[in-house]
Amino acid sequence: MEKAATIVSLPVLEPSPGALLRRRVFGHAGLLIGCTVLSVIILIALFAPWIAPHDPFDQVLDRKLIPPVWSESAKATWIHPLGTDHFGRDYLSRLIWGARISLVIGFSAMLISGVIGTVLGVLAGFFGGRVDMVANFLITTRLSMPVVLVAIAVVSLVGSSLTVVIWVLGLLIWDRFAVVMRSATMQVRNLDFVAAAQALGCSTSRIVFTEILPNVANHLIVVATVEMAHAILLEAALSFLGLGVQPPEPSWGLMISEAKGLMFFDGWLIVIPGTALFALVLAINLLGDGVRDVTAPDGT
Amino acid sequence: MLAYLLKRLGVAILVALTVSLITFSMIYLSGDPAVALAGESATEEDIENIRRFYGYDRPILIQYLDWLARAVQGDFGQSHYLREPVARIIFERLPTTMWLGFLALTFALTLSVPLGVLAAIRPNSLVDRAALTIAVVGQAMPSFWFALTLMLWLGIYWRLLPITGTASWANFVMPAVALGYYVTPAVMRLTRAGMLEVLAADYIRTARAKGLRPMRVLFKHALRNAIIPVVSLAAVQFGFMLGGSIVIETIFAINGLGFLAWESIQRADLPMMQAIVLVLSVFYIVLTFLADMLNAWLDPRIRVV
Numbered sequence: 001m002e003k004a005a006t007i008v009s010l011p012v013l014e015p016s017p018g019a020l021l022r023r024r025v026f027g028h029a030g031l032l033i034g035c036t037v038l039s040v041i042i043l044i045a046l047f048a049p050w051i052a053p054h055d056p057f058d059q060v061l062d063r064k065l066i067p068p069v070w071s072e073s074a075k076a077t078w079i080h081p082l083g084t085d086h087f088g089r090d091y092l093s094r095l096i097w098g099a100r101i102s103l104v105i106g107f108s109a110m111l112i113s114g115v116i117g118t119v120l121g122v123l124a125g126f127f128g129g130r131v132d133m134v135a136n137f138l139i140t141t142r143l144s145m146p147v148v149l150v151a152i153a154v155v156s157l158v159g160s161s162l163t164v165v166i167w168v169l170g171l172l173i174w175d176r177f178a179v180v181m182r183s184a185t186m187q188v189r190n191l192d193f194v195a196a197a198q199a200l201g202c203s204t205s206r207i208v209f210t211e212i213l214p215n216v217a218n219h220l221i222v223v224a225t226v227e228m229a230h231a232i233l234l235e236a237a238l239s240f241l242g243l244g245v246q247p248p249e250p251s252w253g254l255m256i257s258e259a260k261g262l263m264f265f266d267g268w269l270i271v272i273p274g275t276a277l278f279a280l281v282l283a284i285n286l287l288g289d290g291v292r293d294v295t296a297p298d299g300t
Numbered sequence: 301m302l303a304y305l306l307k308r309l310g311v312a313i314l315v316a317l318t319v320s321l322i323t324f325s326m327i328y329l330s331g332d333p334a335v336a337l338a339g340e341s342a343t344e345e346d347i348e349n350i351r352r353f354y355g356y357d358r359p360i361l362i363q364y365l366d367w368l369a370r371a372v373q374g375d376f377g378q379s380h381y382l383r384e385p386v387a388r389i390i391f392e393r394l395p396t397t398m399w400l401g402f403l404a405l406t407f408a409l410t411l412s413v414p415l416g417v418l419a420a421i422r423p424n425s426l427v428d429r430a431a432l433t434i435a436v437v438g439q440a441m442p443s444f445w446f447a448l449t450l451m452l453w454l455g456i457y458w459r460l461l462p463i464t465g466t467a468s469w470a471n472f473v474m475p476a477v478a479l480g481y482y483v484t485p486a487v488m489r490l491t492r493a494g495m496l497e498v499l500a501a502d503y504i505r506t507a508r509a510k511g512l513r514p515m516r517v518l519f520k521h522a523l524r525n526a527i528i529p530v531v532s533l534a535a536v537q538f539g540f541m542l543g544g545s546i547v548i549e550t551i552f553a554i555n556g557l558g559f560l561a562w563e564s565i566q567r568a569d570l571p572m573m574q575a576i577v578l579v580l581s582v583f584y585i586v587l588t589f590l591a592d593m594l595n596a597w598l599d600p601r602i603r604v605v
Contacts, residue, residue: 030436137314137315137318140315140588141318141319141322143588144315144539144584144585144588145322145577146540146542146543146544146546146577146580146581146584147543148543148544148546148547149543149546149561149576149577149580150577152546152562152565153326153561153565153573153577154329156565156566156568157327158329158330229439229440233442236442236444236445237442237443240442240444240547241546241547241550241562243565253442253444256444256445260448260551263451263452264452264456267452270445270448270449270452271449274442274445274448274449277445278440278441278442278445281439281440281441281442282436282437282440285436285440286436289436
């Protein structure tokens with residue numbers, strides 16, 4: 001009995017797949033940095049009403065264009081650490097509330113496009129043939145239409161609101177989901193365990209949900225981060241062009257747009273929201289790259 | 301090759317037709333285009349006149365076929381705002397955007413191809429890591445913000461370059477950089493991946509074993525093969541850049557197609573908007589078709605129908 005126990009305990013010396021994964025996660029600097037920065041921004045967005053020092057819409061006209069604290073101007077004050085804009089609104093508070101808009105639009109648009117693209121890609125990859133041809137046709141058609149141009153044209157015709165921006169972006173950026181899911185499904189589809197499930201008489205929907213989807217999930221997460229970052233950048237560009245989120249909402253793209261006339265005198269007005277956008281998108285991209293590296297260490 | 305070409309051509313035409321249908325239906329997104337055109341103070345009679353004048357009273361299918369038949373002949377109707385033929389204005393503005401796109405692509409390729417090659421020669425070296433960092437940082441920067449930052453530093457603080465307009469070649473430097481850098485990461489990654497794959501191939505080992513000079517192996521044997529997918533990616537990205545030039549042209553006040561699109565959207569100039577979306581889409585379709593053909597010509601394995 002004792003001898004058997006020692007023999008059984010030998011494989012424990014070999015780290016379990018879970019431990020290996022954990023080791024890879026904690027050894028990946030990009031993933032950790034991305035995760036931390038994104039979590040901080042999400043927390044800031046969640047607790048915006050309690051963190052923001054001022055009301056983001058409150059205009060105090062005799063406190064216009066106060067520079068941030070690190071400038072050498074005598075007007076700089078700790079009451080407004082990042083200064084105020086041309087309406088005397090506290091820049092830090094607007095920045096904090098703006099994180100909500102970016103995250104909500106990025107996440108919702110990503111979900112919509114994720115559902116469309118994944119359904120299309122998995123169907124195409126699983127059934128092949130005619131279904132694949134139709135999916136390919138839809139992807140090609142979508143890719144041939146310029147995203148920014150179509151988005152602002154549609155938003156200008158339908159009328160601009162947060163919901164409209166989310167739906168327009170969601171309906172436009174599903175192409176990458178479809179392309180990646182299609183090829184990932186094609187690979188998994190020909191593996192033995194799918195054939196085994198079919199031989200056991202599993203229904204197609206059961207095979208798709210329990211055999212295919214869990215095995216392409218890592219690709220799905222990577223594309224989801226890429227498209228969320230994409231949606232955030234597009235929202236900023238739309239708002240910058242005046243056809244996204246409307247004033248007085250504190251969208252980061254809109255903040256840059258409102259400040260561009262003043263940027264030659266007060267450069268920090270565009271530097272601050274731009275840096276915030278950059279940090280958020282960079283964090284999401286680092287997270288996505290990290291997930292890709294960690295879940296596919298051999299580079300597949 | 302001919303069968304492949306015909307099949308691709310068929311798909312391209314079908315895609316173009318679908319795009320034209322989507323583009324045409326865009327004007328009905330706002331509800332009744334006649335009401336939108338007439339403005340707020342219009343009477344019932346004005347709206348009816350406008351509807352009849354522009355033919356919005358006909359069945360939608362007839363309107364579409366009529367519009368398409370004219371568009372194919374290069375007639376996109378009159379601009380509602382400028383009262384001039386849409387096609388003439390578009391073809392006045394198109395060269396500026398093409399020139400901008402060409403410069404942006406040139407910038408992107410001269411930066412990303414050498415970096416990709418250097419990164420592939422020594423994977424995980426300092427150059428590789430630096431190139432990767434440039435790619436990651438580049439992808440996270442909003443293009444309009446990058447453009448404004450360039451303007452602020454190169455144009456205002458250091459006064460190196462003019463900030464708006466199209467007067468000389470110097471006016472195009474910042475817009476081309478701002479438009480082109482976004483393409484850089486994708487091209488660089490593809491060059492790197494292609495070079496890594498090719499450098500591991502047997503014929504490279506043979507070439508080295510023959511005693512060819514390393515530079516010759518690198519450029520004549522490796523890069524020539526690795527560059528094939530990059531060329532087709534560049535073609536596709538060129539199409540993307542023309543679509544994305546709307547932001548950059550608006551910032552730098554460059555009188556191209558993108559700026560025209562933005563102006564037309566502001567003026568609710570529907571025929572102009574439709575025409576620009578259609579022209580850019582068809583241009584993209586033609587580019588991808590040519591890229592496919594180039595690939596198939598260079599690599600016979602693709603030609604399987």
